[in-house]
Amino acid sequence: MNYWLLKTEPEEFSIDDLQNKAGAEIWEGIRNYQARNIIRDQIELNDRVLIYHSSCKNVGVAGVGEISKAGYPCPYQFEKSHKYFDPKAESGSPRWYVMDVKFVEKFSSLVSLKQIKQESILKDMVLVKQGRLSVQPVTKDEFEKICSLGRSD
DNA sequence: GCCAACGTTGGC
């Protein structure tokens, strides 16, 4: 099993929105090739994901989700009236991919970016080293450390 | 293929 971190702006879609969803959520709108390649080539069913709240008052990891459907072509890139329509996408070779995510756990306390930067075991996270990547790999140790921080207090 | 100009992300 692999571990990942997914960024989301909580004003758009938060861990609470994921929790309140009856089924799985389509993780849409990733328009970055590095992130696209990860979704298309690496993310597998049942992988675990950290849900990270960005661009908000309290930035940090809010909880955990699970991949309920591995990467598949984003259906919206071909729908002309859709917000995520891409005129350069061709059906033979899709440009963009999505995945389905379902809720697993909301942390009792948010693991803030500040906290993450203070932990020596977490200081090499992609989150810290490369700010702008909305889908990124996390090691098992990093994943477990963040979970234990989130479950404490 | 280079690189300048522009656009976006995201913490603060």
Added chain:
DNA sequence: GCCAACGTTGGC
């Protein structure tokens, strides 16, 4: 709102 750190676009 500012600005650094990217990523993308397009002329040459």
